[in-house]
Amino acid sequence: MNYPCGIKKKKTVSYSNRGMNLENDINVTNEYYLNNKIAVIHKKPVPITIVNVDYPSRYEAVIKEAYFKTPSTTDYNGIYRGKYIDFEAKETKNKTCFPISNIHNHQIKHLKNIIEMGGIGFLIVRFSSLNETYLLKGIDLFKHIEDNHKSIPYNYFKEKGYLINMKINPRLDYLKILDDIYFGGENHEKTC
Amino acid sequence: MNYPCGIKKKKTVSYSNRGMNLENDINVTNEYYLNNKIAVIHKKPVPITIVNVDYPSRYEAVIKEAYFKTPSTTDYNGIYRGKYIDFEAKETKNKTCFPISNIHNHQIKHLKNIIEMGGIGFLIVRFSSLNETYLLKGIDLFKHIEDNHKSIPYNYFKEKGYLINMKINPRLDYLKILDDIYFGGENHEKTC
DSSP: OOOOTTOOOOOOSOOTTTTHHHHHHHHHHHHHHHHTTSEEEEEOOOOEEEEEEEEEETTEEEEEEEEEOOOSSOSEEEEETTEEEEEEEEEEOOSSEEEGGGSOHHHHHHHHHHHHTTOEEEEEEEETTTTEEEEEEHHHHHHHHHHOSSEEEHHHHHHHSEEOOBOSSSTBOHHHHHHHHHSTTOOOSOOO | OOOOTTOOOOOOSOOTTTTHHHHHHHHHHHHHHHHTTSEEEEEOOOOEEEEEEEEEETTEEEEEEEEEOOOSSOSEEEEETTEEEEEEEEEEOOSSEEEGGGSOHHHHHHHHHHHHTTOEEEEEEEETTTTEEEEEEHHHHHHHHHHOSSEEEHHHHHHHSEEOOBOSSSTBOHHHHHHHHHSTTOOOSOOO
């Protein structure tokens, strides 16, 4: 079933796998970029507050109590073609829009700071029911949020965003989009 | 008591506060940089593997079992003057040298990748017994490691590194050093 943006579905299943497919696609893509010396982009660890750690042996530590923290930055950053790259990636099952509540205010503020500093900041959103993944420039994200704080229609991604094609390798070649929009269409792929 | 590099002191005390002073100094410095729109540099969260999470209520999650992972990147990265910045920060009580075992191989490889990509990569080391903090360029770190995998003598930091002065605000102004060595001596501080 699909729910319109803003209406919350009752949570009856574990959310531990939520977003894992996109995350996995980005991680293997980043690995490809790293191994082929195209870019160095990593996912940041999940921010947590550690309350209690057990040391059953000298070299082993077991975290026994910790809590998830609200992230103050985006999940991914790194360097590509000498430029600082920063983005957040989210998956939604919704077919008509992307609920902005999926992104924390801190993360939007962070993307603004990055772009102000001369970095490249953007959002990757997968509409998993449609099997489409879009890259939306930070600037277009901010423009939309000024008008509508709740959600971004799917059509806005179609109009302002860039569809990222799935391939064998690299699986989700989002840097090709950056080539087109930030580096004047040059391609990072080595031609024969 | 001080121990020469390579000789391990018996660990009888908790290490949870190890490196916290330098970390704290860097964090408040980064906050100053952020608030004054000088740079956006953040510490990455500690990488962990989560094994077991309890959900006592719908909105609360308690991590009940997790383990520390070996970091595959450095602790700090961000953007300054349009450039990608990446560094690791370590504290040692040793007065004569810095044991390289404090840095993981992955982290050194990561710094190499960053510099190859055109980023600025370096190491910040505090000799806490001497109350001196040095910035060592990645390139000088790699040069030394080629000759000696075990430790970097204090004198190498004095010779090749850059002493970072402590101030009121920003507390540990390491970007001033980058101004001098990477940006031709220009200063980020606004002059009256």
